[in-house]
Amino acid sequence: MQDPLLDPLRQRILARMGIPSWQLRVPTLLGDEPAPVQEDSAARTPAVVAMPAGKLWLLAPGLPAPTLLADICQWLGIRSDEVAVLDRLPEGLTPPRLWLTAADARWPDALICPLTPDAAQKRALWQQLRQHAPG
Numbered sequence: 001m002q003d004p005l006l007d008p009l010r011q012r013i014l015a016r017m018g019i020p021s022w023q024l025r026v027p028t029l030l031g032d033e034p035a036p037v038q039e040d041s042a043a044r045t046p047a048v049v050a051m052p053a054g055k056l057w058l059l060a061p062g063l064p065a066p067t068l069l070a071d072i073c074q075w076l077g078i079r080s081d082e083v084a085v086l087d088r089l090p091e092g093l094t095p096p097r098l099w100l101t102a103a104d105a106r107w108p109d110a111l112i113c114p115l116t117p118d119a120a121q122k123r124a125l126w127q128q129l130r131q132h133a134p135g
Helices: 008-018 066-076 118-130
Strands: 025-027 034-037 054-057 081-086 098-100
Touching: 054 066, 066 118
Parallel strands: 054 081, 054 098
Antiparallel strands: 025 034
16 A cells, blocks of 8 residues: 555645645655655646635635625625635636725725625625626
């Protein structure tokens, strides 16, 4: 049976997650002293950025209240499971639709609304949604 730490697919996945190969240790053939795993050519190449799933990307620590999320999804014509929560935006990728909790000049077309909006913030969100209406 192959050692799971030596699996090339696992090494590539860990490299994409930002876990350097020197953190992965396997026993050497001659003793108990751990040795660094050898990097394969795929681990040395720049990581390919995976496209997050979803039709709406939410840059926030979590999801808003289920009722607010359901209303937004209904307005946009998507399901709530089509919302991807991200802790940061992937470099070089353009989101299908983006929801930010604070305005960012780099994303002028993003929906801007905190996760727990007050009445005025909700009204502003509905105005933004009217501009982003599907179709």
